[in-house]
Amino acid sequence: MPATQKLRTAPRKQAIQPRALATVDAILEATARILVREGYDHASTNRIAEAAGVSIGSLYQYFPSKEALVAALMDRHVEEMSIVLQRETARVLDAPFESAIEHVVQAMLAAHAVNPKLHKVFVEQVPRVGRLQKIRDIEEGALRLARDFLEHRRTELRPGLDLDLASFIVVATVEALTHAAVLYRPDLLADRRMVNEVRDVVVRYLT
């Protein structure tokens, strides 16, 4: 690279002063609001900046692209969900079989109740950002965890079960029923009957 290349560092910047932190936060909050209210492709960066009460220039000081902005919001959302998930599943994996399943289901529902509307937008509308890979990673982690759990409790399962296939089925079922609740019946996210039914589906399938 010749000397003329000024190394134009990409416009990503780390906020330091409290004022800047507030700006970043306002932008993320506004992004969430607009995404939920208007949908992904009506959520233009200009509109987001306006809703956040900052100029479009400020937005691009902290996020190098719209994609990066949405990805950052996604990270924050996933982080919040993970905290709930881990808190609710910390001590139960050695609990009695049925109770362990129940707690995991309960945790999934609670995690998705953090911000169901935003979650719905991510699931339904946000395009194949590179971040989709991250979702796949989470998915794969869940699959491995489930697989290990089933292996560990092998003696309590009905015989003849293909553990690989069974873990795929179980993970997909719990996730999917949770998502179905998010999309169509958000009222069920906090309903104990939902927890019981999903637990029954899984336990009856496995034992």
Added chain:
Amino acid sequence: MPATQKLRTAPRKQAIQPRALATVDAILEATARILVREGYDHASTNRIAEAAGVSIGSLYQYFPSKEALVAALMDRHVEEMSIVLQRETARVLDAPFESAIEHVVQAMLAAHAVNPKLHKVFVEQVPRVGRLQKIRDIEEGALRLARDFLEHRRTELRPGLDLDLASFIVVATVEALTHAAVLYRPDLLADRRMVNEVRDVVVRYLT
């Protein structure tokens, strides 16, 4: 309306001559290809017309908007799936319980195997077109069918089952496992083991 209003009929037109039918077909085929290959928001109408080997003007002779074009493709896809579904479930709803469930599951998987990649795009990317209502209608129809079926077979189910909740659970489970297969394990769509597992999940939950 004053006389100056020329009643500018919207640019939708019905193709008559075979040449025109071929054009319409080429446009729909190209739309499917581009949607799968590039994703919804990189699928510009100009790009689609180019891929179809017709001019952009021709495209807008038959489809009044991009939305209408995608909706038409969606209709065609849903139609193809419905044919498979109905063919596979026509005679089995009076079959023995377990066998009936199995055939429905088998039919769902077969229907989704028609064009899984396109289905994936519709599920993941196509925004809240008005057509989303149509999907909800199908969903609701499935729910009612399931509810009626369970009612009809009430004596074969375990007691204490809340039929409303149970039909939601069953429909969501079958749909969701099918979709999980479409998205992550398309190989399972034609795998008999998958049919067996999903049937087991449902039957064990219900009886």
Added chain:
DNA sequence: AGCGAACCTGAGCGGTCGCTCACATCATGG
């Protein structure tokens, strides 16, 4: 052959989008 209808063409309009940059304002340490 001739003619009206059906069909097809593609340059380009009006608009929006993501994003940049030259500059203003604020906050802090010397």
Added chain:
DNA sequence: CCATGATGTGAGCGACCGCTCAGGTTCGCT
């Protein structure tokens, strides 16, 4: 209290998008 970096501004650029329209080409029919 001023100098300097951190922070904030917003007009506007270039690209692309959905879509139109004035006019050409082909078809079906007499």
